[in-house]
Amino acid sequence: MAVYAFYSAGGFAREIHAGFVHSIGMVDNGERGEVVFIDxxxxxxxxxxxxxxxxxYEEAKSIPGIKVNVAFADPKLRRKKVEMCAADGLETFSSFxxxxxxxxxxxxxxxxxxAHNSMVTSDAQIGDSFHCNIYAYVSHDCIVGDFVTFAPRASMNGRVKIEDDVYVGTGAIILPGKTDRYLTIGKGAIIGAGAVVTKDVEPGSVMVGAPAKPR
Incomplete structure (x- = not known):
């Protein structure tokens, strides 16, 4: 029997658990699997x-063929845990x-x-270990890096590029880029809850307000 593990038994992992259990992702080569939490x-x-x-985690490593999805919202912590799982030879899975x-x-x-009611519209490229929380969306012609988190209702409009390890807070809105130029959110930036991003964001910046400005 296939075993799927969400790494974390916290709130977000519990939220997405039911959706995964009831999705077709629970079927692996026709065999119904077990879902567990790692904590x-x-x-x-x-x-x-x-x-x-x-x-x-030690027990998880002992289960043959276990597949893991790291459910920590913090991009840096998620990256650390994913790299640890990879080093130990554990496979990953995606949850829709x-x-x-x-x-x-x-x-x-x-x-x-x-998560429930999340969306990517069309013609977009999403990196590894992306979290798209409830009612969050990625619009057309966008590029999203690795280990990016969208909190609930985060909105990414067309022609935006988000680099690795970015956190976009609840209700934040990233306005669209131009036909000939992406609006770019630099690596490791944090977009605060409710912020409205109207222009490029420097790597590592913390942006708040409407329009968003460095904190």
Whole structure:
């Protein structure tokens, strides 16, 4: 039996759990699988949440063929855990809620999470380990790097490029780029909740307000 593990038993992992269990992603070569949580906290291990066991990372490594999706929202922590899993030879999987929408000519990397009512419209390129939370969307002709997080209702309009390790907060809006030039969000930037991004963002910046300015 295939075993799928969400690394984290926190709130976001619990949110996406049901959507994954009820999606076609639960079927691996015609064989129905088990879903578990991995949690590093000893007090959580051994519990059963939403009908799924909570196990340690060490136990996860002992399960043949286990597939892991790291569900931490923090891009830096998620990258660290994904690299650890890769070093230990663990495979990854992507989770698409039944109500998520993936449009035409969209390329998505490994280990993505698309929550309920999230969307990529068309002609977009998404990197590895992307998190698209509830009601968040990526519009046409966009490029998203690796380990990017969209919090609920984050909105990315057309012709925007987001580099690696960016966090886009709840309700933030990234306005569209131009036909001949992407609006670019630099690596490791944080876009605050409710911010409205109207121009390029420097790497590592923290942007807040409408229009968004460095904090």
């Amino acid at each position: 590093d906290a000893a007090e959580s291990q051994g519990q059963v949440i939403r009908g799924s066991r909570v196990i340690s 809620a039944p109500t998520s929408i993936i449009g035409d000519d969209v390329k998505i990397g490994h280990s993505a999470i698309f």
